Amino acid sequence: xxxxxxxxxxxxxxxxILTQFLGxxxxxxxxxxxxxxxxxxFAVTFVTSLASLVTWMIQHFILVPLGLEFLQTISxxxxxxxxxxxxxxxxxxxxxxLYKALGIYLPxxxxxxxxxxxxxxxxxxxxxxxxxxxxxxxxxLGFLLAIFLMSNIRExxxxxxxxxxxxxxxxxxxxxxxxxxxxxxxxxxxxxNLLG
Amino acid sequence: xxxxxxxxxxxxxxxxxxMLGLCPTLGVSTQVINSLGMGAGVIFVLxxxxxxxxxxxxxxxxxxxxxxxVVVIASFVTIVQxxxxxxxxxxxxxxxxxxxxxxxxCIILGxxxxxxxxxxxxxxxxxxxxxxxxxxLSLLLVSLIREVLAAGTITLFPMGGFDGVIEVxxxxxxxxxxxxxxxxxxxxxxxxxxxIDLKQKSPEKAGCHL
Numbered sequence: 001x002x003x004x005x006x007x008x009x010x011x012x013x014x015x016x017i018l019t020q021f022l023g024x025x026x027x028x029x030x031x032x033x034x035x036x037x038x039x040x041x042f043a044v045t046f047v048t049s050l051a052s053l054v055t056w057m058i059q060h061f062i063l064v065p066l067g068l069e070f071l072q073t074i075s076x077x078x079x080x081x082x083x084x085x086x087x088x089x090x091x092x093x094x095x096x097x098l099y100k101a102l103g104i105y106l107p108x109x110x111x112x113x114x115x116x117x118x119x120x121x122x123x124x125x126x127x128x129x130x131x132x133x134x135x136x137x138x139x140x141l142g143f144l145l146a147i148f149l150m151s152n153i154r155e156x157x158x159x160x161x162x163x164x165x166x167x168x169x170x171x172x173x174x175x176x177x178x179x180x181x182x183x184x185x186x187x188x189x190x191x192x193n194l195l196g
Numbered sequence: 197x198x199x200x201x202x203x204x205x206x207x208x209x210x211x212x213x214x215m216l217g218l219c220p221t222l223g224v225s226t227q228v229i230n231s232l233g234m235g236a237g238v239i240f241v242l243x244x245x246x247x248x249x250x251x252x253x254x255x256x257x258x259x260x261x262x263x264x265x266v267v268v269i270a271s272f273v274t275i276v277q278x279x280x281x282x283x284x285x286x287x288x289x290x291x292x293x294x295x296x297x298x299x300x301x302c303i304i305l306g307x308x309x310x311x312x313x314x315x316x317x318x319x320x321x322x323x324x325x326x327x328x329x330x331x332x333l334s335l336l337l338v339s340l341i342r343e344v345l346a347a348g349t350i351t352l353f354p355m356g357g358f359d360g361v362i363e364v365x366x367x368x369x370x371x372x373x374x375x376x377x378x379x380x381x382x383x384x385x386x387x388x389x390x391x392i393d394l395k396q397k398s399p400e401k402a403g404c405h406l
Binding site: 120 | 274377382
């Protein structure tokens with residue numbers, strides 16, 4: 001599949017949150033205001049792009065040659081945890097303002113399903129290293145798009161009257177459900193029409 | 197002691213009260229059999245990791261406890277993957293990427309951090325079984341609603357002459373397909389959570405990555 005195809009697939013057609021439900025907890029938890037939602041979105045994008053590239057290397061340079069594919073889950077999650085830690089330290093050293101913006105979200109990303117999810121999906125789809133990287137980037141951008149839209153809607157909802165039991169998490173879920181309904185407009189046919 | 201077991205089922209239900217482990221809840225709840233498989237996997241991993249972590253609580257240094265917990269959890273998840281692949285390959289295929297993703301299910305890391313590393317082995321086992329059961333029951337509820345409305349069927353294990361599929365008369369021919377799609381999952385969980393909040397106003401509890 002072409003790189004454009006991969007991007008359209010992971011941003012719109014298989015949007016990680018709205019069709020696959022990966023990374024739903026931060027999506028509900030950190031979408032109360034736009035600023036922190038965007039920070040979280042960029043932090044996730046950064047980590048998914050790197051993680052899908054690094055886990056591709058682990059899979060093809062270490063696990064497959066040594067016949068250790070059954071260690072995939074353990075090695076991927078450890079590599080992701082280490083990577084997140086490393087990214088945190090590097091950003092802190094190189095760019096303190098960026099660290100200030102993303103810092104608090106980085107430790108939370110280790111347990112974000114989206115990161116391990118894209119690593120596993122990229123390996124299962126037999127992507128080459130560059131395709132894996134693009135898939136990771138696109139999955140992160142899809143997350144960013146969804147959480148950005150969601151946080152804008154939730155900021156607007158703050159000024160509205162909502163029946164008691166629906167306040168907070170339930171209305172967030174229902175909003176996400178309606179957004180998912182909108183994203184159903186993007187399907188395989190879109191890809192075929194665009195790329196032939 | 198019995199309270200450690202029962203608290204996970206309703207009062208501290210992992211999905212509807214603490215709101216943890218939502219990705220698999222929504223992702224696999226299209227068929228009842230998927231949630232039974234997922235629930236069994238989570239109960240096994242949760243019990244195993246709670247036992248190990250409560251045994252090792254005095255040996256794991258404070259600074260590296262999270263990576264250590266993750267290794268224990270990932271080992272049990274690998275066992276589940278291998279057993280499921282061998283014993284129930286079709287279930288393994290339909291659960292797909294959600295089986296390895298049990299590693300990042302926050303219920304498991306959450307219980308390790310909040311309970312198993314400060315309690316005895318017996319209490320940790322009871323806690324794991326209760327939380328696991330609470331997770332499975334919630335998952336079962338969501339998948340029952342979704343499958344009955346979206347397909348008009350209830351899919352269970354095939355046994356003897358029974359092919360494993362119960363059809364609900366009336367709904368088989370006129371299903372509400374939207375409930376089976378991605379947006380249906382979010383809507384069902386949203387309305388269920390509202391229903392539960394109506395009964396008990398739960399304080400906003402932060403999960404491990406909120």
